[in-house]
Amino acid sequence: MPFLQLSGLTKRFGEVVAVEDFSLAVEKGEFVSLLGPSGCGKTTTLQMIAGFEQPTSGHIMLNGRHLEEVPARNRGLGIVFQTYALFPHMTVEENVAFGLEMRGIDKKERARKVAGALELVQLAHLAKRYPRAMSGGQRQRVALARALVIEPELLLLDEPLSNLDAKLREEMQLELRRIQQEAGVTTLLVTHDQNEAMALSDRVAVMHHGRLMQEETPFHVYENPKSSFISTFLGKTNSLAATLKTTNDEGSALDCNGMELAGPPAHLRPGPITVSLRPERIEIVEAGEAVVSGPVIERIFLGDQWLFRIETPLGPLLVVRRNRGQREPEHGETVHLAWTPHHLRLLPKEDGAA
């Protein structure tokens, strides 16, 4: 039996199906992210686990208990929501102590636990401060300490870093992972930020229109997306409309915009498909080795990498190159591109739903 088991969770708001037949197993100590675009049902899923929304149908089991029957306040979960504000009239340590006080923990024990939690989020030196005198990142650390101090069986985080600016957000991601590992707490994070989900999680669960689409390690989902929606949502990709002509154990033959392309063995029937090719898998080569050639129509410098858009007979292709301090093609210059066939991902054609 997994530590947390969601089975067939469904939530309807009138006509709107926010979450549909959602099943997910999470092991003790695991960090799993629910990743998907705005409105796909992430928050609703978390709210059902927290007990703030009642499932229309389905079950939630945590550590052998049926959670649906337990009122929210008795579920003993640690929760950090984007909008879960701190008490402004209480100091940091009073904020963190609050949940322990509610649980009737005596003063001495409270002080010990609060000190431990503040140590964990590296805020011991600010224990006497008021939230208003702290930065956004520090406040989210307090919120995290407040959630962790009760030693929850499960930590629920709903876009906890989304109000922070980009640089701080990246720092807090590393910090959040360290804190989660040190506390050893099973964690479910909701985010629409694919980089955040990939950087933090043992596994990502990709959601779309209330449904679970794919659930695996970040590397596996990135390398083997099940659908073209997932391949475009997780990282950048070139999505090409193509026709699968033939396939066998050695490889496949594709028609893409009138060009014949070699692909990996396909697990699809011949016919219209979508081909995904990651921009970092495309190489710039000599004319003789090219699969396609064409002029640079866009050239963007990102510091550690270059982003190119090349006009080719297959359509415009995005190409990413590590910046090694060398000269790179100029705008308008013709470049020759190649890739190995096994880097193509052959995916079922989607009817514009994504």
Ligand SMILES: Nc1ncnc2c1ncn2[C@@H]1O[C@H](COP(=O)(O)OP(=O)(O)O)[C@@H](O)[C@H]1O
């Ligand atoms: N209380 C509510 N009443 C009606 N519709 C809701 C309510 N909460 C969420 N929804 C709808 O359910 C869907 C999923 O919402 P939500 O879980 O907040 O998505 P996410 O967190 O992924 O952005 C959306 O279409 C949203 O409008």
Ligand SMILES: [Mg+2]
């Ligand atoms: Mg949300």
